[in-house]
Amino acid sequence: MAGLVARWVRFYTRNLPDPVARRRIGEIDADLHDHIAYERALGTAERRIALGVLSRMARGLAADASWRRRVRTPKGNPVKTLLTVLAGLAAIAIGVAAVVLGEADDSPGLQLLGALFVIGAITFGVRAVRRSR
Amino acid sequence: MPRRKPGTLLPLENEILESALAMSRSGEAAFHGFGLAQAMREQGTSRSLTAHGTLYKALGRLEEFGLLASRWEDAESAEGRPRRRLYELTAKGVHAAEQALAAEENRAVRGFPRIAPGPA
Numbered sequence: 164m165a166g167l168v169a170r171w172v173r174f175y176t177r178n179l180p181d182p183v184a185r186r187r188i189g190e191i192d193a194d195l196h197d198h199i200a201y202e203r204a205l206g207t208a209e210r211r212i213a214l215g216v217l218s219r220m221a222r223g224l225a226a227d228a229s230w231r232r233r234v235r236t237p238k239g240n241p242v243k244t245l246l247t248v249l250a251g252l253a254a255i256a257i258g259v260a261a262v263v264l265g266e267a268d269d270s271p272g273l274q275l276l277g278a279l280f281v282i283g284a285i286t287f288g289v290r291a292v293r294r295s296r
Numbered sequence: 297m298p299r300r301k302p303g304t305l306l307p308l309e310n311e312i313l314e315s316a317l318a319m320s321r322s323g324e325a326a327f328h329g330f331g332l333a334q335a336m337r338e339q340g341t342s343r344s345l346t347a348h349g350t351l352y353k354a355l356g357r358l359e360e361f362g363l364l365a366s367r368w369e370d371a372e373s374a375e376g377r378p379r380r381r382l383y384e385l386t387a388k389g390v391h392a393a394e395q396a397l398a399a400e401e402n403r404a405v406r407g408f409p410r411i412a413p414g415p416a
Binding site: 168172186187189190191192193194196197198200201215218219220221222223224225226227228229230 | 328329330331333334344345346347348349350351352353356368377378379380381
């Protein structure tokens, strides 16, 4: 069973940055050794030890997957960030244009739409910045 | 899974800090993953040993938050077995652990049932 856990950790750390993968593999290898040694010292039956090790692996599978996703994803996608900023600026520009044109055309409805565009773009931008932190 | 509110710790993370504080107070400032899982089981915060993925992910997060610091143990100390990653509470971690303990004690006191009879 220890072999299965060792193979699993090497599988879900594949293609990760070397220091990250080596650290996780090292920690799990040490944990496995300590767990098995502890249980053997208590006289626990091998089958029970194997089930305990398997249980710890199985209960943590989801956490392993989410950890891998987290360490693989680079913090911030520059292209996505640039597109978001450009979209926000475009929305503000359209909003300002609508307000100016609405004033020139004596069209309060257009001015209101323009103001909503600007407020919405600013709100969206602030939320996006807060989420990225 | 609910989104983590920025600046908050998950219940498991608080349990880890509390266990780490208890171990530190009993003279074991540096601990490793299996030792921590054992301590948490003995202290009754978990019925079974914490899962590998759950435990090491939480330890990593606490280190990112600056509440724990870690290092590999010396090769000489690890003769005949894989080297352990040793963790210690930082000053910030001690403070967070004490806050978590205080909050838990507060909850325990508030949850105490009324035993005195109410007004007639």
